[in-house]
Ligand SMILES: [Zn+2]
């Protein structure tokens with residue numbers, strides 16, 4: 001047996017004893033979890049907003065389904081077909097489980113992997129048991145794990161499970177951030193701050209950080225934002241005008257506005273703000289997960305020759321991000337605000353859920 005954090009039904013989680021996972025397929029890896037964290041999507045599940053996970057939990061009310069899709073593990077056992085890893089290796093568990101062979105995996109769209117045990121690449125803590133446990137079964141270990149280099153503290157690399165690749169692939173790379181650009185980041189939660197850290201590695205000239213919370217804005221400033229704007233203090237056209245003002249003299253002859261606006265909130269107001277911020281030829285890279293439709297101002301946007309991109313992370317960039325952490329150009333540790341032991345899991349959820357008052361970004365949980 002082992003201990004795990006399971007989702008029983010909307011509003012109910014439990015840290016309790018469940019069966020320890022075993023190898024089911026030759027491509028499986030079993031890992032001892034050295035560190036894990038909680039994500040905004042775990043909170044969505046907990047609220048009952050992810051019906052497929054609620055349905056799975058309902059099938060076994062006593063156990064529930066183990067939440068979590070981010071972890072660092074030490075490999076405990078490997079299936080017969082595993083060729084890249086050995087028992088004892090310390091690895092990052094990607095939030096996306098990739099078979100490596102299906103149509104989508106070959107296209108670097110592992111988010112849509114259909115050779116998997118679920119309906120997409122996101123199966124851990126969603127369609128099968130996840131990472132918030134003492135032990136974890138990782139399907140397709142060879143293509144879903146990344147070895148931790150010996151000289152890097154593994155806690156930093158926990159952020160490479162999800163937050164950093166999500167913001168890098170869906171924000172920075174999809175938006176096409178490049179050297180000398182002006183970039184706006186709207187929303188400075190863990191993903192917005194990750195977007196800032198990963199965008200910085202591509203050397204944009206301006207990073208304009210926008211959020212309602214002064215302490216987040218201050219943190220953004222220490223992490224490399226060139227400008228910060230409190231969107232509670234300045235609203236509507238005054239807010240977009242301030243961004244246009246900041247960007248107006250970037251390059252002679254260039255229209256004001258940012259090259260890339262990265263949306264990291266997922267509500268209509270923040271997406272619509274991004275629509276007002278971009279310069280001709282610019283891009284809106286939407287990272288936030290929206291629950292409602294937004295107003296698409298095509299009547300204004302078409303003449304800007306702009307792009308709008310969105311998506312679910314595929315985690316194809318993890319090796320590149322590992323290199324950036326190795327060479328020191330990317331340090332994900334400032335996103336980590338709280339540490340807990342596994343038996344404090346329920347408390348960690350409370351702290352993470354109440355981020356507005358607790359100032360929590362990412363919480364790290366390690367074994368007792
Ligand atoms: Zn996540």
Ligand SMILES: [Zn+2]
Pocket residue numbers: 098099100101102103104105106110112113114115116
């Ligand atoms: Zn696949």
